Amino acid sequence: MFILRGIAVSLSFFVLVYSFLSVLVTAAWRPLKPSHVAQQSVASILFALRTLPLAVSVFITFALVVPSFRLLEPRSIHENTGATPLALDVCALLLIAWASFRVIAAQTRTTQLVTGWLEGARPLKTDSTVTFQSGGETPPLTLVGVRHPRVLVSEAAVALLSHDELQIALKHELEHMKSRDNLKKLIFCFCPFPGMDGLESAWSQAAELAADDAAVSSQRDAVDLAVALVKLSRLAAVAAVPVCAMSFAAAFLSQRVELLLAWDEASKARRVRIRTWFVIPFAVAASLLVTIAYGPVLALTHEVTEFLIR
Numbered sequence: 001m002f003i004l005r006g007i008a009v010s011l012s013f014f015v016l017v018y019s020f021l022s023v024l025v026t027a028a029w030r031p032l033k034p035s036h037v038a039q040q041s042v043a044s045i046l047f048a049l050r051t052l053p054l055a056v057s058v059f060i061t062f063a064l065v066v067p068s069f070r071l072l073e074p075r076s077i078h079e080n081t082g083a084t085p086l087a088l089d090v091c092a093l094l095l096i097a098w099a100s101f102r103v104i105a106a107q108t109r110t111t112q113l114v115t116g117w118l119e120g121a122r123p124l125k126t127d128s129t130v131t132f133q134s135g136g137e138t139p140p141l142t143l144v145g146v147r148h149p150r151v152l153v154s155e156a157a158v159a160l161l162s163h164d165e166l167q168i169a170l171k172h173e174l175e176h177m178k179s180r181d182n183l184k185k186l187i188f189c190f191c192p193f194p195g196m197d198g199l200e201s202a203w204s205q206a207a208e209l210a211a212d213d214a215a216v217s218s219q220r221d222a223v224d225l226a227v228a229l230v231k232l233s234r235l236a237a238v239a240a241v242p243v244c245a246m247s248f249a250a251a252f253l254s255q256r257v258e259l260l261l262a263w264d265e266a267s268k269a270r271r272v273r274i275r276t277w278f279v280i281p282f283a284v285a286a287s288l289l290v291t292i293a294y295g296p297v298l299a300l301t302h303e304v305t306e307f308l309i310r
Helices: 002-028 039-072 085-117 155-160 163-178 182-190 196-216 219-233 253-261 265-270 276-290 294-309
Strands: 130-135 142-146 152-153 244-249
Touching: 002 039, 002 085, 002 244, 002 294, 039 294, 085 130, 085 142, 085 152, 085 155, 085 182, 130 155, 142 163, 142 182, 142 276, 142 294, 152 155, 152 163, 155 219, 155 294, 163 219, 163 253, 182 196, 196 219, 196 244, 196 253, 219 253, 276 294
Parallel strands: 130 152
Antiparallel strands: 142 152, 142 244
């Protein structure tokens, strides 16, 4: 009974924190879009914001709620659980079930489509060992898969693009692979919440612009990539692109072409890059604060959980 009560309290606290933070992120992410920042950094910021509710909720639940209940809750006391905690527990279980279903469905759909696309595919003669030329109902150019990502190029795309255009387009997709963008899209499936479509769309746009930016190193590259975008956009994709995939010319076409044609090395160099190590001092300070105040925080958490189960 003690363990079941602990699970119930943890689920209630998790869904409350997750919902509160999700609403906060949904309302606050638009003003936080940085300007004059490298697109890779913008994509990283938006991804962090999108996954913040899940990450913080899981951390608080396992770092504070579970230990506070185990250490401070008397095992001999048998408290009746109210209707509100039971409703929160049901919501938490439904949320976890829905998130798991979305992930499984996305993976299953991707596997089914990619299996068909890979039938008869052959390695493309490039420097990359993960690039394949396929025929049939394959999108012109797309990165598919999470654990073993592959770049698939249709026969029509190979015939339409020049050598330089094809190479820079493939480099764009390989940049998506380096950033693990397909995995990030799958993670989005595991943290569903109404109203997050705008944030996910903004991340997708930033990810595309970041891959363009990383692939291009000269004005000639920029022009070749812009031409490849325009050419491939004219090829109708006969198959829908699954969740675990990044399609080369699927969206944000006009903005990407405009930015590529205006590309210059000086403006690229002026963009601010937010490095991962920038957060290390804040992480160290937060860790020290939590370590020093862990006891009082556990006591406060236990008081809150006591309020929840009444």
